[in-house]
Amino acid sequence: xxxxxxxxxxxxxxxxxxxxxxxxxxxxxxxxxxxxxxxxxxxxxxxxxxxxxxxxxxxxxxxxxxxxxxxxxxxxxxxxxxxxxxxxxxxxxxxxxxxxxxxxxxxxxxxxxxxxxxxxxxxxxxxxxxxxxxxxxxxxxxxxxxxxxxxxxxxxxxxxxxxxxxxxxxxxxxxxxxxxxxxxxxxxxxxxxxxxxxxxxxxxxxxxxxxxxxxxxxxxxxxxxxxxxxxxxxxxxxxxxxxxxxxxxxxxxxxxxxxxxxxxxxxxxxxxxxxxxxxxxxxxxxxxxxxxxxxxxxxxxxxxxxxxxxxxxxxxxxxxxxxxxxxxxxxxxxxxxxxxxxxxxxxxxxxxxxxxxxxxxxxxxxxxxxxxxxxxxxxxxxxxxxxxxxxxxxxxxxxxxxxxxxxxxxxxxxxxxxxxxxxxxxxxxxxxxxxxxxxxxxxxxxxxxxxxxxxxxxxxxxxxxxxxxxxxxxxxx
Amino acid sequence: xxxxxxxxxxxxxxxxxxxxxxxxxxxxxxxxxxxxxxxxxxxxxxxxxxxxxxxxxxxxxxxxxxxxxxxxxxxxxxxxxxxxxxxxxxxxxxxxxx
Numbered sequence: 001x002x003x004x005x006x007x008x009x010x011x012x013x014x015x016x017x018x019x020x021x022x023x024x025x026x027x028x029x030x031x032x033x034x035x036x037x038x039x040x041x042x043x044x045x046x047x048x049x050x051x052x053x054x055x056x057x058x059x060x061x062x063x064x065x066x067x068x069x070x071x072x073x074x075x076x077x078x079x080x081x082x083x084x085x086x087x088x089x090x091x092x093x094x095x096x097x098x099x100x101x102x103x104x105x106x107x108x109x110x111x112x113x114x115x116x117x118x119x120x121x122x123x124x125x126x127x128x129x130x131x132x133x134x135x136x137x138x139x140x141x142x143x144x145x146x147x148x149x150x151x152x153x154x155x156x157x158x159x160x161x162x163x164x165x166x167x168x169x170x171x172x173x174x175x176x177x178x179x180x181x182x183x184x185x186x187x188x189x190x191x192x193x194x195x196x197x198x199x200x201x202x203x204x205x206x207x208x209x210x211x212x213x214x215x216x217x218x219x220x221x222x223x224x225x226x227x228x229x230x231x232x233x234x235x236x237x238x239x240x241x242x243x244x245x246x247x248x249x250x251x252x253x254x255x256x257x258x259x260x261x262x263x264x265x266x267x268x269x270x271x272x273x274x275x276x277x278x279x280x281x282x283x284x285x286x287x288x289x290x291x292x293x294x295x296x297x298x299x300x301x302x303x304x305x306x307x308x309x310x311x312x313x314x315x316x317x318x319x320x321x322x323x324x325x326x327x328x329x330x331x332x333x334x335x336x337x338x339x340x341x342x343x344x345x346x347x348x349x350x351x352x353x354x355x356x357x358x359x360x361x362x363x364x365x366x367x368x369x370x371x372x373x374x375x376x377x378x379x380x381x382x383x384x385x386x387x388x389x390x391x392x393x394x395x396x397x398x399x400x401x402x403x404x405x406x407x408x409x410x411x412x413x414x415x416x417x418x419x420x421x422x423x424x425x426x427x428x429x430x431x432x433x434x435x436x437x438x439x440x441x442x443x444x445x446x447x448x449x450x451x452x453x454x455x456x457x458x459x460x461x462x463x464x465x466x467x468x469x470x471x472x473x474x475x476x477x
Numbered sequence: 478x479x480x481x482x483x484x485x486x487x488x489x490x491x492x493x494x495x496x497x498x499x500x501x502x503x504x505x506x507x508x509x510x511x512x513x514x515x516x517x518x519x520x521x522x523x524x525x526x527x528x529x530x531x532x533x534x535x536x537x538x539x540x541x542x543x544x545x546x547x548x549x550x551x552x553x554x555x556x557x558x559x560x561x562x563x564x565x566x567x568x569x570x571x572x573x574x575x
Binding site for chain 2: 097099100105106107109110111112113114115117120122123141145
């Protein structure tokens with residue numbers, strides 16, 4: 001990271017994985033932020049996570065003023081995420097104030113204001129010394145009270161008051177038909193507005209987040225996918241596409257000595273991304289397994305994403321070619337993660353990848369085959385996703401290997417993987433099967449390898465129960 | 478019928494604002510006219526006792542709360558419309574029962 005000498009707007013960490021990156025550090029400190037979106041898009045959860053993480057990670061007490069759910073419901077809803085609200089309340093770090101507006105028991109006559117709400121909020125803030133405040137969903141007031149002109153004026157006063165109070169606040173609002181929120185709250189909360197969205201595309205649900213505006217700060221303007229899982233909300237930042245990552249000049253083995261010698265340095269650079277393409281049955285997975293094995297032997301953790309085989313299947317199949325991965329799974333050097341590509345959206349896979357990489361901290365990542373992901377997204381999405389993934393891997397100096405299935409016919413999917421990945425990949429190895437007489441002739445060639453010379457000849461090889469045996473290129477001629 | 482037929486009222490205010498004073502004057506007048514001493518009226522100033530706002534779910538000021546008899550009723554505003562206040566508090570029904 002280069003140091004920034006320009007003035008940076010003071011910010012408060014959001015407690016949401018990935019959101020700090022997009023917002024350049026978090027929500028505007030001491031100001032209200034509006035989070036809007038339709039029902040069920042995750043507003044309340046995001047707000048609650050902001051408070052809970054604020055308490056746990058930044059020791060900033062928080063007040064949650066709920067206009068919808070009561071304290072008990074809120075507490076139960078987030079229990080599955082490991083948030084123990086009751087404990088935080090007992091520790092006087094969190095206060096939940098449920099403002100219940102029962103239209104049936106209320107009569108309106110004459111002039112009034114919302115001073116009661118101000119007093120309540122002020123009291124709650126002062127009691128625990130809160131630095132963070134959530135108002136969820138304040139627009140419920142409009143359902144309970146009639147004079148919307150007065151309410152608007154009072155809300156404007158409330159947001160101003162929050163600013164003067166110096167608390168970092170989240171105000172949630174329900175998405176309106178022609179505006180971001182039903183009551184046009186975006187007009188009053190003008191510092192930072194974030195829109196959450198929940199859509200179903202091709203039967204796959206995707207959640208997205210967009211920063212509509214952030215006054216006084218740069219921010220990413222894309223739509224960022226996010227997921228809600230057992231750890232709460234995580235957003236996938238499209239990491240900086242600047243190519244600033246450090247490079248290593250260390251050479252590592254591909255795991256197959258006969259393949260290593262095709263490269264001038266007797267291997268490939270650490271942190272490189274390698275693409276292995278080939279048609280069905282051309283030994284892509286075997287090469288990937290060699291790569292995993294080589295990393296394990298160096299005592300470096302490997303994360304293996306398998307989209308076609310289950311971990312047990314992969315281990316068993318590789319044993320038939322003398323590659324024993326099981327022991328490394330036991331010693332936790334190798335983590336095989338299998339899932340069906342169509343199980344979830346593209347972003348979900350990518351976020352999962354991110355999460356696993358963050359948790360497991362591998363030095364080597366294998367995606368086998370990456371072409372499986374192509375089948376579940378549009379080409380532009382896949383392209384963007386792969387760029388992000390590769391960028392992230394490079395940024396962390398993780399060596400990567402992607403396999404890609406080539407169909408015999410040239411179709412769109414071939415183009416995507418070949419165009420996108422091959423241009424991003426540092427090393428490209430092509431596997432080929434050709435019919436020759438009664439048998440198959442297997443061969444391998446290095447199409448490119450950045451920064452290191454390589455043999456450009458096609459080398460034939462056979463697969464025996466001892467693994468891949470390559471023929472010396474010169475000998476074969 | 479319970480022996481205690483008193484109406485218990487609470488008026489929540491926030492300092493001596495014109496709206497609060499008007500509300501207090503209004504409710505005192507209505508009570509005198511219609512309740513014949515069978516009521517109690519407590520004025521709570523939330524500026525002095527902010528912790529009391531949550532219990533009665535007060536968000537608007539002034540708010541008149543009828544605590545007894547149940548169910549709880551709330552009247553928000555300066556109580557300038559006598560008819561609405563009386564209906565809101567169910568005082569008309571109450572007096573006819575006497």
